[in-house]
Amino acid sequence: MMAFKTDIEIAREAKKLPIQEIGAKLGIGPEDLVPYGHDKAKVSADFIARQAGNKNGKLILVTAINPTPAGEGKTTTTVGLGDGLNAIGKKAAVCIREASLGPCFGMKGGAAGGGYAQVVPMEEMNLHFTGDFHAITSAHNLLSALIDNHIYWGNSLDIDIRRVVWKRVMDMNDRALRDIVTSLGGVANGFPRQAGFDITVASEVMAILCLSNDLEDLQERLGRIIVAYTRDRKPVTCKELKADGAMTVLLKDAMQPNLVQTLENNPAFVHGGPFANIAHGCNSVVATKTALKLNDYVVTEAGFGADLGAEKFMNIKCRKAGLAPAAIVIVATIRAMKMNGGVKKQDLGAENVAAVKDGCANLGRHIENIKGFGVPAVVAINHFAGDTEAEIKACKDYVASQGSEAILCKHWAEGSKGIQELATRVAQIADSGVAQFQMLYPDDMSLMKKIETIAKRIYRADERLADKKIRDQLAQWEEQGFRDLPICMAKTQYSFSTDANLRGAPTGHSVPIREVRLSAGAGFVVVVCGEIMTMPGLPRVPSSESIMLNDEGLIEGLF
Template sequence: MAKSDIEIAREASMKPITEIGTKIDIPTDALLQFGPSKAKVSFDFLEGLESKPDGKLILVTAITPTPAGEGKTTTTVGLGDGLNAIGKKAMICLREPSLGPCFGVKGGAAGGGYAQVVPMEDINLHFTGDFHAITSAHNLLSALIDNHIYWGNSLGFDERRVAWRRVMDMNDRALRDTVVSLGGVANGFPRQTGFDITVASEVMAIFCLANGLKDLERRLGAIVVGYTRDREPIYARDLKAEGPMTVLLKDALMPNLVQTLENNPAFIHGGPFANIAHGCNTVSATKAALKLVDYTVTEAGFGADLGAEKFFDIKCRKAGLSPDAAVIVATIRALKMHGGVAKDKLGEENVEAVKKGLENLGRHIRNVGQFGVPAVVAINRFTLDTDAELAAVQEYVTQFGVEAIECNHWAEGSKGTEALATKVVALCENGGAQFRTLYEDDMGLFQKINTICRNIYGAEEAIADKKVRDQLAQWEEAGYGHLPVCMAKTQYSFSTDPNLKGAPTNHVVPVREVRLSAGAEFIVAICGEVMTMPGLPRTPAANSIHLDDAGLVQGLF
């Protein structure tokens, strides 16, 4: 019987984190250690890297996710190990897992099989406390708002237009819409509000996009927390909130260094979801890695229509990054689901279903191509995949001028990705990247939304009520029109219908709400029925997580 991910991780032969730091020229005195296997990298050391040249930047993205699994994080880890195995100095940059999926349905985000980052249990649970710091900073601002209103409201908050909600890092549908300050005069003025999951917090987005502590503080101060009765914005800086929020985040902003099962370096830092936020690890970790190694491999959440688009249009635009290559991960199982096969039939050979499902992969390849980044397809192979099914994928992608490479990193570690690593190096060294964003800064906000919907989702158009359009126009007048757009929609389809697989066309994308993230410096467009506070499934993963008689965690994956 095959070993579980947690069993493989527990058997790992980890090296001291100081030794991992030495591999990428980080001295021991620059590491703030959390035990023997985790550390943060000090700001003083990071600031000293600025004059060094950048290495190559590789994005790992994927087809539209299905319950069959794609293995994007696993492939990111496997590729990082594969690059090191062929003699390149490389490291990976991942996001930190949220507790919501760990105890919900998706599981953790530390890779799988023999392509994992360790210590897996720590990474998937409390890790170095970054998420708790972000949650605390966010909710400090919430407390300051209600406290200000309680003590006289000198800023003139319109209590109906307080825009700042609360957050927690757990799936809890009961908290989506709440009323606070009940219980009488001593508790303040009752008002309706709610909770989002921490990964959807603007503080999380700011944390991931900030260039150092000063920029973090500036961005926190620019958060619009509410409006007066005259519709004038009130900022976090008006409450003098940016100082104490930065204090809560000062240690968290240092990147976290860990290692893969093959003792290669990894930064795991920040963790916004790509369906409701921008879905990339921190700018600080990515920029540091580019200075420390020759090849930096990072990932963006969910399919290329969400994570990759936001990586290119938000993170790269704002951080001045220019990616050299992209890897699009697909599995035969997922392609068969996009081709109409039920989950319980995925073990049977079905070349025709694979061919039908390839429409989804094809659109993702075309989409990545719109950004001028050369790509390769990684076929994350499962045991029951047949050679005929793999051949169908490899033949199909040739029409796009790309190659599909079989990968077996889950079972073989770096050995299973050496061919992919060799191809990625060739793409990077050929200098074929001509990176460009999908739209210019000066395009209108609703036009940006429409551009994404048409060019990336294959939609006929985006639609929105007059209230939404008027709100966008007001933000343009207020000087926010140059900001990029962060689309919040289901990850399971190019459309807003999670059941619509493949590559649908001529659908419409309803934008039900827009939110200004003035500190993160983007506009959020909430589409369809997507939730910023998920719920737990009927049988959550939490039901299987426990300590055994030896005190070891079981059920975490």
């Protein structure tokens, strides 16, 4: 059996160019790059502002079927497609999210692609990178400290300490901090209250940074964050606590997008990383817009399956930023099709054409949903060595029956050479102008009607279940002027339904709404369906147990 190199081994062998040479490919001079070492840099805000008059390139979204333990490879395909476009003579860049330390040391591993379709420096990207997440953590926790400090020194805003909704954050999986009690130990330590921690990627500050156009916009959005409610239920904002200015100062550098490179020395913007459940799961607006001003094609991704990531990309990110995708790629694997068809993970190695056909229903539902946005969809079959010709043909035939096309991609093993067919087809679609992008719902639709629209049109649910308390809360927010906000559904990523075990393309299910949260700064209403963990825990055997420095001082175990 052929031995494959690990992602980190491949990344370590990369022939990286100095970041100034990557910037030069985009017309960014060294004076407009803020270097972090030799192979990564931030693009200055002044340079970005000067590109405002440039024509935008074509935006290509990479999304996927619902994730399975079999693996799909969405980021790998995003990076591979960017390299593929450059290989066929197009000027293209990729835009992806930054990696969180929590999943990196937990069980997911890294988030820089894989095989010969990676962004480098892989180790730094998966660890501290340029410090953006640390800045977001610090800004968030400054606000947390100011809330308790305000209460300690007299509470002139009349904050009800039972109704403080702003938690603290850290970029690590730590279940022990989900629910805590603060300020124990006597009068000098303040007023004891129940509190908790979320992971940094679930912070509203993260979502705000990723949706802001510039520092002025950032500060305005930070100021609108609702941190608590008074005893008579009036919201208390970040601006009323006078925290928005200092938070913006902490985020000044983090607002500048990061420029790195792929293994094939093509430009990659890596910036921001909001949760794809509790937030919108896309890289920053400023990175995407900057890339569009400097390239003919920009390949970006959205978190999890298309029912979460693509839906939020279009209904939240595109709505807020005035963007429109010219083409969409849906990533699938034969292994995942078999798993959706009922095959267990340990049995995926055996050929099973019937299971592939059965599992394709999940893919078909995503194709149909994407078409509902008026954008043509192409399926990328991310190739695994064990895939058989009969299984691949079954998937291709199914996709053709849905009025779309599936293209086999071997970028993991071959880099850009293995994905040029997809790159050529995607460029043709993007250039054809056939996309007629449309939102799923208008701004002025009621909040509950927006929820119903997503539940029925994307999830194919028969109904949504919401008790009177939730309906009254939505009605109150509409009266307060928040009716025009989009909806951010927080549900399991593993199914179209809210039941993680319901694979395929289920119908006849309901969407129970457990709670609703107003992210007034980010500008959306979060609708929590089922149990959504905003502070994950570590698995029984976390990845961190295998991560270490070897005798040469190189990192091992990061994948």
